[in-house]
Amino acid sequence: MSGLRSGKRLHPELRFLGLAGPGxxxxxxxxxxxxxxxxxxxxxxxxxxxxxxxWNLDNYRTLLGEAAYRTFFLRSLVTAAIVTxxxxxxxxxxxxxxxxxxGRYRLLLVLLLAAPFFTGAILRITALQGLLxxxxxxxxxxxxxxxxxxxALMYTQLASGLGLVYLFISFMVTAIYLSLxxxxxxxxxxxxINGAKPWRAFIEIxxxxxxxGTAIGxxxxxxxxxxxxxxxxxxxGPDATSFGMSLSQQFGETGTWALGSAMxxxxxxxxxxxxxxxxxxxxxxxxxxxxxxxx
Amino acid sequence: xxxxxxxxxxxxxxxxxxxxxxxxxxAIEQDEFFALLGPSGSGKTTMLRLIAGLEQPDEGQVRIxxxxxxxxxxxxxxxxxxxxxxxxFPHKTVAENIVFPLRMQKMDRAQQQKQLxxxxxxxxxxxxxxxxxxxxxxxxxxxxxxxxxxxxxxALLLLDEPLANLDRELRSEMEVEIRRYxxxxxxxxxxxxxNQEEALTMSxxxxxxxxxxxxxxxxxxxxxxxPASAFVAAFVGHANRLDGQLSEIDGGLARMNWAGGQxxxxxxxxxxxxxxxxxxxxxxxxxxxxxxLNGGGLNGHVANDIxxxxxxxxxIIFKGQTANYIITLPQGTDLVVSDTPRTITxxxxxxxxxxxxxxxxxxxxxxxx
Numbered sequence: 001m002s003g004l005r006s007g008k009r010l011h012p013e014l015r016f017l018g019l020a021g022p023g024x025x026x027x028x029x030x031x032x033x034x035x036x037x038x039x040x041x042x043x044x045x046x047x048x049x050x051x052x053x054x055w056n057l058d059n060y061r062t063l064l065g066e067a068a069y070r071t072f073f074l075r076s077l078v079t080a081a082i083v084t085x086x087x088x089x090x091x092x093x094x095x096x097x098x099x100x101x102x103g104r105y106r107l108l109l110v111l112l113l114a115a116p117f118f119t120g121a122i123l124r125i126t127a128l129q130g131l132l133x134x135x136x137x138x139x140x141x142x143x144x145x146x147x148x149x150x151x152a153l154m155y156t157q158l159a160s161g162l163g164l165v166y167l168f169i170s171f172m173v174t175a176i177y178l179s180l181x182x183x184x185x186x187x188x189x190x191x192x193i194n195g196a197k198p199w200r201a202f203i204e205i206x207x208x209x210x211x212x213g214t215a216i217g218x219x220x221x222x223x224x225x226x227x228x229x230x231x232x233x234x235x236x237g238p239d240a241t242s243f244g245m246s247l248s249q250q251f252g253e254t255g256t257w258a259l260g261s262a263m264x265x266x267x268x269x270x271x272x273x274x275x276x277x278x279x280x281x282x283x284x285x286x287x288x289x290x291x292x293x294x295x
Numbered sequence: 296x297x298x299x300x301x302x303x304x305x306x307x308x309x310x311x312x313x314x315x316x317x318x319x320x321x322a323i324e325q326d327e328f329f330a331l332l333g334p335s336g337s338g339k340t341t342m343l344r345l346i347a348g349l350e351q352p353d354e355g356q357v358r359i360x361x362x363x364x365x366x367x368x369x370x371x372x373x374x375x376x377x378x379x380x381x382x383x384f385p386h387k388t389v390a391e392n393i394v395f396p397l398r399m400q401k402m403d404r405a406q407q408q409k410q411l412x413x414x415x416x417x418x419x420x421x422x423x424x425x426x427x428x429x430x431x432x433x434x435x436x437x438x439x440x441x442x443x444x445x446x447x448x449x450a451l452l453l454l455d456e457p458l459a460n461l462d463r464e465l466r467s468e469m470e471v472e473i474r475r476y477x478x479x480x481x482x483x484x485x486x487x488x489x490n491q492e493e494a495l496t497m498s499x500x501x502x503x504x505x506x507x508x509x510x511x512x513x514x515x516x517x518x519x520x521x522p523a524s525a526f527v528a529a530f531v532g533h534a535n536r537l538d539g540q541l542s543e544i545d546g547g548l549a550r551m552n553w554a555g556g557q558x559x560x561x562x563x564x565x566x567x568x569x570x571x572x573x574x575x576x577x578x579x580x581x582x583x584x585x586x587x588l589n590g591g592g593l594n595g596h597v598a599n600d601i602x603x604x605x606x607x608x609x610x611i612i613f614k615g616q617t618a619n620y621i622i623t624l625p626q627g628t629d630l631v632v633s634d635t636p637r638t639i640t641x642x643x644x645x646x647x648x649x650x651x652x653x654x655x656x657x658x659x660x661x662x663x664x
Binding site: 184186193194204 | 347348349368369370372373374375376378380382384385386395396399400443447
């Protein structure tokens with residue numbers, strides 16, 4: 001009796017595939033296909049806003065050969081690194097405070113981190129412009145008080161970087177927070193009883209045991225920053241053009257889609273390299289990760 | 296005591312309106328295995344945390360090896376601690392976990408390895424050095440936690456219910472082991488437990504805690520045989536509880552009216568005739584025999600300095616070395632007698648007589664009376 005039934009029953013993997021199938025198909029179609037098409041376009045040629053399918057490496061030659069693109073990319077790379085570092089240094093204490101002392105309000109506090117997302121990114125950046133710009137709150141106040149305005153805040157790389165920190169710090173805080181809520185703070189008491197001063201306990205215990213969340217936060221901040229378009233456009237000056245901004249111009253103003261695609265591929269590879277660099281630092285066993293990894 | 300390993304001087308800790316530790320004074324000797332025994336919420340864990348420096352006392356002073364440590368943070372107190380849930384560092388190997396205290400002391404590597412070898416051998420942990428905590432059994436994890444607590448030969452080792460998460464067999468094995476380490480290393484141990492058998496097996500001296508105060512403190516045999524209060528009598532060992540009223544005081548003894556008869560009990564301090572009292576007699580102090588032909592009807596009689604009551608054997612709970620004989624008395628209460636199972640051949644529903652020496656056991660004024 002049971003033999004007949006089990007004969008008809010689908011294999012567990014197959015049944016699961018039935019559930020996961022639609023989502024997986026959507027991801028493949030909406031993520032991988034456009035990505036593939038960009039790879040293809042990057043080897044094509046654009047002329048007068050038209051794409052021609054004659055295969056060549058000119059786009060990559062331009063990209064690697066012209067100094068301007070190198071500058072844009074290095075600028076984006078350095079900006080992303082600095083912004084990530086600032087988010088890390090500012091985000092850790094906030095996440096720690098919420099996880100440790102937030103008590104019954106900690107979920108609310110974390111949800112409030114999402115408050116800026118209630119409006120769009122452009123609106124938020126415009127609001128930041130209203131704070132930092134020449135007629136913004138900071139500088140106007142200084143002028144009113146008879147002090148010189150802070151020029152570094154007006155349409156500069158600094159302003160653009162501040163904008164990035166503002167846009168992405170909540171990702172960092174959330175990632176670290178989610179790691180810390182699963183962290184057993186009693187381990188710190190153990191470390192202290194065994195002779196570790198508070199900072200030593202942090203380095204020995206808290207940091208390594210929350211490295212997964214921190215690494216996720218770093219990736220979540222660094223990669224979008226590398227591709228950043230918005231903040232240099234609204235907050236940066238003429239010397240703030242980022243790689244991403246230049247990339248978007250290829251698809252807009254100049255209409256050089258093939259070159260833009262090549263830039264996209266380059267950006268993708270750069271981001272992938274970041275993930276590859278972080279990957280070996282994450283050792284699940286050493287992280288205190290308790291979920292069993294199926295072999 | 297100038298050379299006490301640990302001294303508490305009227306230490307108090309409040310949490311809001313709750314007084315978790317209430318003016319506790321205590322001195323623990325070098326070489327001593329000291330148990331803090333009490334039900335959950337009695338303040339014993341808070342006391343341990345006060346000694347470790349994880350809590351600050353609101354009043355009073357803590358001294359370790361003569362030095363005042365009341366205001367020192369835990370990492371300057373030089374004590375070791377072992378926790379109920381082991382609390383090993385999950386990202387460190389067994390060896391890294393164990394040498395952690397030595398690394399914090401900046402001991403040189405060669406010395407660290409020497410100490411590690413010594414403690415691994417002492418706790419039978421050789422071969423597990425490279426494992427991670429999640430690859431160890433519960434018993435192994437507890438040994439590693441002990442090794443971490445002991446490796447630096449701390450001035451004091453605090454143990455917070457370290458065996459509560461282990462299964463019974465392993466627990467009794469570890470009870471003996473832990474006592475052996477203490478005796479070998481001559482490090483004073485302060486052992487918190489709610490398990491009276493653990494406290495009795497392992498310690499030299501026991502403090503029974505209740506509501507943040509010591510109900511009684513003394514050698515374990517003293518606590519066991521001579522409880523100072525009804526709470527201690529009920530908490531330590533297994534005792535029958537009989538509630539009655541004193542009728543006659545006679546020197547150190549008193550007659551207690553109970554269930555229509557009388558029993559000769561020790562006289563509670565300051566007790567007067569007519570006081571309501573609570574009498575405790577340990578299971579193993581009672582003796583059960585088959586009722587003789589003329590033994591029926593006896594209930595609460597004192598004859599030849601023997602208390603005796605008659606009842607019906609309801610059940611025998613065989614426990615191996617001993618058996619518990621549960622005897623139902625005519626008025627409905629149960630008495631438990633613990634005896635060697637071989638000595639008597641009784642069957643359930645047999646009429647029996649229970650006897651014990653008059654004046655043994657412990658008797659206290661009924662609480663709230």
